[in-house]
Amino acid sequence: MQHAEIKTLVQWAKGSDWRSTLQHSSTAHALIWITRGQGIAVVDGVRRGVGVHNALAIPAGTMFSLDLGKTGFGLVCLVPAGGPILMPDQAQHLRIRDVTSQNELTAILEAMQREQSAARPFMDEALNAQASLLTV
Template sequence: MKHAEIKTVVQWGKGTDWRLTLQHSCDDHALIWITRGQGIAIIDGVRRGVGVHNALAIPAGTMFSLDLGKTGFGQVCLLPAGGPILMPDSFQHLRIRDVASQNDLTAILEAMQREQSSHRDFMDEALNAQARLLTVWLRRAMIAQGPSERHSSSARLMRAYAALIARDFASGRAMAVYARALGVTPTHLTRVCKQASGLTAAELLTERSLYAARDMLETGTQPIGQIAASLGFGSAAYFSRFILQHTNQTPSALRATAAARKPTVPVL
Protein backbone atom coordinates (compact mmCIF):
# COMPACT_ATOMS: atom_id res chain seq x y z
CA MET A 1 0.00 0.00 0.00
CA LYS A 2 1.27 3.46 -0.86
CA HIS A 3 2.01 5.88 1.93
CA ALA A 4 1.88 9.64 2.24
CA GLU A 5 4.89 11.48 0.84
CA ILE A 6 6.35 14.93 1.41
CA LYS A 7 8.28 16.93 -1.21
CA THR A 8 9.22 20.48 -2.03
CA VAL A 9 7.32 21.94 -4.95
CA VAL A 10 10.54 21.91 -7.00
CA GLN A 11 11.06 18.21 -6.26
CA TRP A 12 7.45 17.55 -7.20
CA GLY A 13 8.11 19.14 -10.58
CA LYS A 14 11.34 17.11 -10.94
CA GLY A 15 13.27 20.34 -11.40
CA THR A 16 11.50 21.28 -14.65
CA ASP A 17 9.09 24.21 -14.96
CA TRP A 18 6.76 22.55 -17.45
CA ARG A 19 5.76 19.80 -15.03
CA LEU A 20 4.09 22.45 -12.89
CA THR A 21 3.14 25.21 -15.33
CA LEU A 22 1.37 23.06 -17.94
CA GLN A 23 -2.16 21.85 -17.27
CA HIS A 24 -2.16 18.32 -15.85
CA SER A 25 -3.63 16.17 -13.11
CA CYS A 26 -2.11 14.08 -10.34
CA ASP A 27 -2.97 10.49 -9.39
CA ASP A 28 -2.60 11.40 -5.69
CA HIS A 29 -4.36 14.00 -3.58
CA ALA A 30 -2.07 16.97 -2.97
CA LEU A 31 -1.91 19.58 -0.24
CA ILE A 32 0.44 22.43 -1.16
CA TRP A 33 1.72 24.84 1.50
CA ILE A 34 3.33 28.00 0.12
CA THR A 35 5.85 29.69 2.41
CA ARG A 36 7.69 32.07 0.08
CA GLY A 37 6.84 34.12 -2.97
CA GLN A 38 3.66 34.47 -4.93
CA GLY A 39 2.35 33.19 -8.20
CA ILE A 40 -0.56 31.92 -10.23
CA ALA A 41 -2.54 28.71 -10.05
CA ILE A 42 -5.12 27.59 -12.61
CA ILE A 43 -7.28 24.94 -10.97
CA ASP A 44 -10.43 23.49 -12.51
CA GLY A 45 -9.97 26.06 -15.26
CA VAL A 46 -10.06 29.10 -12.95
CA ARG A 47 -7.02 31.35 -12.51
CA ARG A 48 -6.23 32.63 -9.02
CA GLY A 49 -3.38 34.38 -7.27
CA VAL A 50 -1.54 32.45 -4.56
CA GLY A 51 1.00 33.61 -2.01
CA VAL A 52 2.64 33.12 1.36
CA HIS A 53 0.64 31.08 3.89
CA ASN A 54 -1.76 29.81 1.24
CA ALA A 55 -2.75 26.15 1.33
CA LEU A 56 -4.11 24.46 -1.79
CA ALA A 57 -5.91 21.13 -1.39
CA ILE A 58 -6.17 19.50 -4.83
CA PRO A 59 -8.09 16.22 -5.09
CA ALA A 60 -6.65 13.47 -7.30
CA GLY A 61 -7.67 13.82 -10.94
CA THR A 62 -8.24 17.59 -10.74
CA MET A 63 -6.68 19.48 -13.64
CA PHE A 64 -4.37 22.28 -12.56
CA SER A 65 -1.16 24.20 -13.12
CA LEU A 66 1.03 26.13 -10.69
CA ASP A 67 3.61 28.85 -11.30
CA LEU A 68 5.44 30.19 -8.23
CA GLY A 69 8.21 31.85 -10.23
CA LYS A 70 11.91 31.52 -9.53
CA THR A 71 11.79 32.78 -5.93
CA GLY A 72 8.69 30.93 -4.71
CA PHE A 73 8.92 28.01 -2.32
CA GLY A 74 6.43 25.52 -1.02
CA GLN A 75 5.97 21.97 0.18
CA VAL A 76 3.49 19.41 -1.05
CA CYS A 77 2.09 16.43 0.80
CA LEU A 78 0.92 13.67 -1.54
CA LEU A 79 -1.80 11.38 -0.21
CA PRO A 80 -2.73 8.15 -2.03
CA ALA A 81 -6.17 8.32 -3.62
CA GLY A 82 -8.62 5.60 -2.67
CA GLY A 83 -6.95 4.95 0.66
CA PRO A 84 -8.12 5.53 4.23
CA ILE A 85 -6.82 9.12 4.36
CA LEU A 86 -9.67 11.34 3.20
CA MET A 87 -9.47 14.66 1.39
CA PRO A 88 -12.18 17.13 0.33
CA ASP A 89 -14.10 16.18 -2.80
CA SER A 90 -13.48 19.60 -4.35
CA PHE A 91 -10.51 21.95 -4.58
CA GLN A 92 -9.86 24.22 -1.58
CA HIS A 93 -7.86 27.47 -1.50
CA LEU A 94 -7.17 28.47 2.11
CA ARG A 95 -5.49 31.71 3.15
CA ILE A 96 -4.15 30.95 6.61
CA ARG A 97 -3.85 34.17 8.63
CA ASP A 98 -3.84 32.67 12.12
CA VAL A 99 -0.23 32.24 13.29
CA ALA A 100 -1.02 29.25 15.47
CA SER A 101 -2.63 27.47 12.52
CA GLN A 102 0.37 28.28 10.33
CA ASN A 103 2.70 26.83 12.96
CA ASP A 104 0.56 23.71 13.38
CA LEU A 105 0.74 22.90 9.66
CA THR A 106 4.45 23.63 9.49
CA ALA A 107 5.06 21.31 12.45
CA ILE A 108 3.14 18.45 10.82
CA LEU A 109 5.03 18.82 7.54
CA GLU A 110 8.39 19.02 9.34
CA ALA A 111 7.57 15.86 11.29
CA MET A 112 6.71 14.09 8.05
CA GLN A 113 9.94 15.30 6.46
CA ARG A 114 12.02 13.97 9.39
CA GLU A 115 10.23 10.63 9.30
CA GLN A 116 10.67 10.29 5.55
CA SER A 117 14.38 11.13 5.79
CA SER A 118 15.05 8.68 8.61
CA HIS A 119 13.89 5.50 6.81
CA ARG A 120 13.17 3.86 10.15
CA ASP A 121 11.03 0.77 10.69
CA PHE A 122 7.31 1.39 10.20
CA MET A 123 8.00 4.63 8.34
CA ASP A 124 4.92 4.15 6.15
CA GLU A 125 2.67 3.82 9.20
CA ALA A 126 4.18 6.90 10.82
CA LEU A 127 3.78 8.97 7.64
CA ASN A 128 0.16 7.94 7.25
CA ALA A 129 -0.50 8.79 10.90
CA GLN A 130 0.94 12.27 10.34
CA ALA A 131 -1.13 12.57 7.16
CA ARG A 132 -4.29 11.91 9.16
CA LEU A 133 -3.31 14.79 11.46
CA LEU A 134 -2.83 16.86 8.33
CA THR A 135 -6.38 16.20 7.18
CA VAL A 136 -7.68 17.14 10.65
CA TRP A 137 -5.78 20.42 10.32
CA LEU A 138 -7.29 20.91 6.86
CA ARG A 139 -10.87 20.37 8.03
CA ARG A 140 -10.36 22.81 10.92
CA ALA A 141 -8.90 25.39 8.55
CA MET A 142 -11.85 24.98 6.17
CA ILE A 143 -14.28 25.60 9.05
CA ALA A 144 -12.29 28.63 10.21
CA GLN A 145 -12.29 30.16 6.73
CA GLY A 146 -16.03 29.74 6.41
CA PRO A 147 -18.25 28.54 3.54
CA SER A 148 -16.58 27.82 0.23
CA GLU A 149 -16.81 30.49 -2.43
CA ARG A 150 -19.98 30.28 -4.47
CA HIS A 151 -19.42 29.10 -8.00
CA SER A 152 -20.79 31.25 -10.80
CA SER A 153 -22.21 29.68 -13.95
CA SER A 154 -18.88 30.42 -15.66
CA ALA A 155 -16.92 28.66 -12.92
CA ARG A 156 -19.25 25.65 -13.13
CA LEU A 157 -18.73 25.50 -16.89
CA MET A 158 -14.97 25.70 -16.43
CA ARG A 159 -15.01 22.93 -13.84
CA ALA A 160 -17.03 20.70 -16.17
CA TYR A 161 -14.73 21.45 -19.10
CA ALA A 162 -11.60 20.79 -17.03
CA ALA A 163 -13.06 17.46 -15.87
CA LEU A 164 -13.80 16.44 -19.46
CA ILE A 165 -10.26 17.33 -20.56
CA ALA A 166 -8.75 15.39 -17.65
CA ARG A 167 -10.79 12.36 -18.66
CA ASP A 168 -10.69 12.49 -22.46
CA PHE A 169 -7.61 14.51 -23.53
CA ALA A 170 -6.00 11.42 -25.09
CA SER A 171 -8.98 10.87 -27.39
CA GLY A 172 -7.76 13.41 -29.94
CA ARG A 173 -11.15 15.15 -29.96
CA ALA A 174 -11.27 18.77 -31.05
CA MET A 175 -12.29 21.52 -28.65
CA ALA A 176 -15.60 21.94 -30.51
CA VAL A 177 -16.56 18.37 -29.57
CA TYR A 178 -16.11 19.22 -25.89
CA ALA A 179 -18.22 22.35 -26.35
CA ARG A 180 -21.06 20.29 -27.84
CA ALA A 181 -20.86 17.84 -24.95
CA LEU A 182 -21.24 20.77 -22.56
CA GLY A 183 -24.17 22.23 -24.47
CA VAL A 184 -22.44 25.47 -25.47
CA THR A 185 -20.91 26.87 -28.63
CA PRO A 186 -17.13 26.80 -29.15
CA THR A 187 -17.19 30.62 -29.20
CA HIS A 188 -18.91 30.81 -25.82
CA LEU A 189 -16.61 28.20 -24.28
CA THR A 190 -13.55 30.03 -25.58
CA ARG A 191 -14.79 33.35 -24.21
CA VAL A 192 -15.53 31.92 -20.77
CA CYS A 193 -12.18 30.10 -20.66
CA LYS A 194 -10.27 33.24 -21.56
CA GLN A 195 -12.03 35.25 -18.86
CA ALA A 196 -11.64 32.57 -16.17
CA SER A 197 -8.15 31.25 -16.84
CA GLY A 198 -6.38 33.61 -19.22
CA LEU A 199 -6.17 30.73 -21.69
CA THR A 200 -8.51 29.86 -24.52
CA ALA A 201 -10.44 26.59 -24.50
CA ALA A 202 -8.11 25.20 -27.17
CA GLU A 203 -5.01 26.26 -25.20
CA LEU A 204 -6.20 24.43 -22.07
CA LEU A 205 -6.69 21.26 -24.10
CA THR A 206 -3.33 21.70 -25.85
CA GLU A 207 -1.48 22.14 -22.56
CA ARG A 208 -2.91 18.91 -21.15
CA SER A 209 -1.91 16.97 -24.27
CA LEU A 210 1.54 18.58 -24.31
CA TYR A 211 2.17 17.62 -20.69
CA ALA A 212 1.30 13.99 -21.38
CA ALA A 213 3.44 13.96 -24.53
CA ARG A 214 6.49 15.43 -22.80
CA ASP A 215 6.11 13.10 -19.84
CA MET A 216 5.99 10.02 -22.07
CA LEU A 217 8.85 11.21 -24.26
CA GLU A 218 11.16 12.24 -21.43
CA THR A 219 10.58 9.42 -18.96
CA GLY A 220 9.90 6.38 -21.13
CA THR A 221 11.24 4.44 -24.07
CA GLN A 222 8.01 3.90 -25.97
CA PRO A 223 8.40 4.51 -29.72
CA ILE A 224 7.31 7.97 -30.83
CA GLY A 225 4.68 6.55 -33.16
CA GLN A 226 3.08 4.63 -30.30
CA ILE A 227 3.05 7.74 -28.11
CA ALA A 228 1.37 9.69 -30.90
CA ALA A 229 -1.32 7.02 -31.32
CA SER A 230 -1.95 6.73 -27.58
CA LEU A 231 -2.59 10.49 -27.37
CA GLY A 232 -5.02 10.56 -30.27
CA PHE A 233 -2.76 12.07 -32.94
CA GLY A 234 -3.59 11.01 -36.47
CA SER A 235 0.02 10.36 -37.42
CA ALA A 236 3.54 10.45 -36.05
CA ALA A 237 4.30 13.32 -38.42
CA TYR A 238 1.47 15.43 -37.00
CA PHE A 239 2.65 14.61 -33.48
CA SER A 240 6.20 15.65 -34.35
CA ARG A 241 4.97 18.99 -35.73
CA PHE A 242 2.94 19.51 -32.55
CA ILE A 243 5.98 18.92 -30.32
CA LEU A 244 8.22 21.09 -32.48
CA GLN A 245 5.71 23.94 -32.46
CA HIS A 246 5.39 23.99 -28.66
CA THR A 247 8.93 23.13 -27.55
CA ASN A 248 11.14 24.16 -30.49
CA GLN A 249 12.54 20.63 -30.45
CA THR A 250 11.65 17.45 -32.28
CA PRO A 251 10.41 14.50 -30.17
CA SER A 252 13.77 12.74 -30.61
CA ALA A 253 15.71 15.85 -29.59
CA LEU A 254 13.43 16.39 -26.59
CA ARG A 255 14.02 12.82 -25.46
CA ALA A 256 17.79 13.14 -25.95
CA THR A 257 17.90 16.43 -24.04
CA ALA A 258 16.02 14.88 -21.13
CA ALA A 259 18.34 11.86 -21.12
CA ALA A 260 21.38 14.14 -21.02
CA ARG A 261 20.00 15.87 -17.91
CA LYS A 262 19.70 12.63 -15.96
CA PRO A 263 22.55 12.02 -13.50
CA THR A 264 24.79 9.14 -14.44
CA VAL A 265 25.69 6.45 -11.91
CA PRO A 266 29.46 6.07 -11.61
CA VAL A 267 30.89 2.63 -12.29
CA LEU A 268 32.79 1.35 -9.24
Protein backbone atom coordinates in the same frame (compact mmCIF):
# COMPACT_ATOMS: atom_id res chain seq x y z
CA MET B 1 2.66 4.83 -3.65
CA GLN B 2 1.18 3.07 -0.62
CA HIS B 3 1.70 5.83 1.91
CA ALA B 4 1.68 9.61 2.15
CA GLU B 5 4.77 11.28 0.78
CA ILE B 6 6.26 14.73 1.27
CA LYS B 7 8.22 16.69 -1.36
CA THR B 8 9.31 20.22 -2.04
CA LEU B 9 7.66 21.88 -5.05
CA VAL B 10 10.97 21.56 -6.95
CA GLN B 11 11.20 17.82 -6.20
CA TRP B 12 7.57 17.37 -7.21
CA ALA B 13 8.19 19.14 -10.54
CA LYS B 14 11.35 17.02 -10.95
CA GLY B 15 13.45 20.17 -11.27
CA SER B 16 11.58 21.45 -14.35
CA ASP B 17 9.22 24.42 -13.90
CA TRP B 18 7.14 23.44 -16.91
CA ARG B 19 5.99 20.28 -15.11
CA SER B 20 3.98 22.39 -12.68
CA THR B 21 3.13 25.42 -14.84
CA LEU B 22 1.30 23.38 -17.50
CA GLN B 23 -2.20 22.06 -16.80
CA HIS B 24 -2.05 18.48 -15.56
CA SER B 25 -3.56 16.14 -12.99
CA SER B 26 -2.10 13.77 -10.44
CA THR B 27 -3.07 10.21 -9.53
CA ALA B 28 -2.63 11.15 -5.86
CA HIS B 29 -4.35 13.82 -3.79
CA ALA B 30 -2.06 16.80 -3.14
CA LEU B 31 -1.93 19.33 -0.35
CA ILE B 32 0.36 22.20 -1.35
CA TRP B 33 1.65 24.57 1.36
CA ILE B 34 3.31 27.73 0.03
CA THR B 35 5.95 29.21 2.33
CA ARG B 36 7.71 31.70 0.05
CA GLY B 37 6.79 33.72 -3.03
CA GLN B 38 3.56 34.38 -4.85
CA GLY B 39 2.07 33.43 -8.16
CA ILE B 40 -0.88 31.99 -10.01
CA ALA B 41 -2.68 28.69 -9.61
CA VAL B 42 -5.30 27.45 -12.04
CA VAL B 43 -7.44 24.74 -10.45
CA ASP B 44 -10.41 23.25 -12.31
CA GLY B 45 -10.27 26.17 -14.73
CA VAL B 46 -10.40 28.82 -11.99
CA ARG B 47 -7.43 31.20 -11.85
CA ARG B 48 -6.36 32.22 -8.34
CA GLY B 49 -3.61 34.35 -6.88
CA VAL B 50 -1.60 32.42 -4.31
CA GLY B 51 1.08 33.47 -1.88
CA VAL B 52 2.73 32.83 1.45
CA HIS B 53 0.63 30.86 3.94
CA ASN B 54 -1.75 29.59 1.25
CA ALA B 55 -2.70 25.93 1.06
CA LEU B 56 -4.20 24.19 -1.95
CA ALA B 57 -5.98 20.87 -1.45
CA ILE B 58 -6.21 19.24 -4.87
CA PRO B 59 -8.09 15.96 -5.21
CA ALA B 60 -6.65 13.25 -7.44
CA GLY B 61 -7.64 13.67 -11.10
CA THR B 62 -8.23 17.44 -10.81
CA MET B 63 -6.67 19.54 -13.57
CA PHE B 64 -4.37 22.25 -12.21
CA SER B 65 -1.22 24.28 -12.76
CA LEU B 66 0.94 26.28 -10.38
CA ASP B 67 3.40 29.05 -11.24
CA LEU B 68 5.30 30.57 -8.31
CA GLY B 69 8.24 31.84 -10.34
CA LYS B 70 11.90 31.29 -9.49
CA THR B 71 11.73 32.47 -5.87
CA GLY B 72 8.66 30.52 -4.78
CA PHE B 73 8.97 27.65 -2.33
CA GLY B 74 6.55 25.23 -0.79
CA LEU B 75 5.90 21.68 0.31
CA VAL B 76 3.58 19.11 -1.17
CA CYS B 77 1.99 16.23 0.72
CA LEU B 78 0.91 13.51 -1.70
CA VAL B 79 -1.81 11.21 -0.38
CA PRO B 80 -2.74 8.00 -2.21
CA ALA B 81 -6.24 8.15 -3.72
CA GLY B 82 -8.70 5.57 -2.44
CA GLY B 83 -6.82 5.08 0.83
CA PRO B 84 -7.91 5.63 4.42
CA ILE B 85 -6.77 9.28 4.54
CA LEU B 86 -9.68 11.60 3.83
CA MET B 87 -9.23 14.54 1.47
CA PRO B 88 -11.82 17.04 0.18
CA ASP B 89 -13.86 15.98 -2.86
CA GLN B 90 -13.55 19.49 -4.32
CA ALA B 91 -10.39 21.56 -4.67
CA GLN B 92 -9.87 23.99 -1.79
CA HIS B 93 -7.83 27.20 -1.59
CA LEU B 94 -7.13 28.17 2.01
CA ARG B 95 -5.53 31.43 3.09
CA ILE B 96 -4.28 30.68 6.58
CA ARG B 97 -4.03 33.96 8.48
CA ASP B 98 -3.82 32.65 12.05
CA VAL B 99 -0.15 32.32 13.11
CA THR B 100 -0.88 29.33 15.35
CA SER B 101 -2.49 27.45 12.46
CA GLN B 102 0.39 28.36 10.14
CA ASN B 103 2.91 27.01 12.65
CA GLU B 104 0.88 23.86 13.25
CA LEU B 105 0.64 23.07 9.54
CA THR B 106 4.35 23.75 9.01
CA ALA B 107 5.26 21.58 12.02
CA ILE B 108 3.28 18.59 10.69
CA LEU B 109 4.88 18.88 7.26
CA GLU B 110 8.37 19.20 8.76
CA ALA B 111 7.73 16.16 10.99
CA MET B 112 6.73 14.24 7.87
CA GLN B 113 9.97 15.33 6.15
CA ARG B 114 12.05 14.13 9.11
CA GLU B 115 10.21 10.82 9.23
CA GLN B 116 10.65 10.26 5.51
CA SER B 117 14.36 11.18 5.65
CA ALA B 118 15.07 8.87 8.59
CA ALA B 119 13.36 5.89 6.87
CA ARG B 120 12.87 4.10 10.18
CA PRO B 121 10.73 0.99 10.67
CA PHE B 122 6.99 1.70 10.35
CA MET B 123 7.68 4.89 8.39
CA ASP B 124 4.60 4.20 6.23
CA GLU B 125 2.30 4.17 9.24
CA ALA B 126 3.90 7.28 10.75
CA LEU B 127 3.58 9.23 7.48
CA ASN B 128 -0.06 8.20 7.07
CA ALA B 129 -0.81 9.22 10.67
CA GLN B 130 0.77 12.63 10.13
CA ALA B 131 -1.11 13.02 6.82
CA SER B 132 -4.38 12.25 8.64
CA LEU B 133 -3.60 15.03 11.13
CA LEU B 134 -2.76 17.34 8.23
CA THR B 135 -6.13 16.83 6.55
CA VAL B 136 -8.03 17.62 9.76
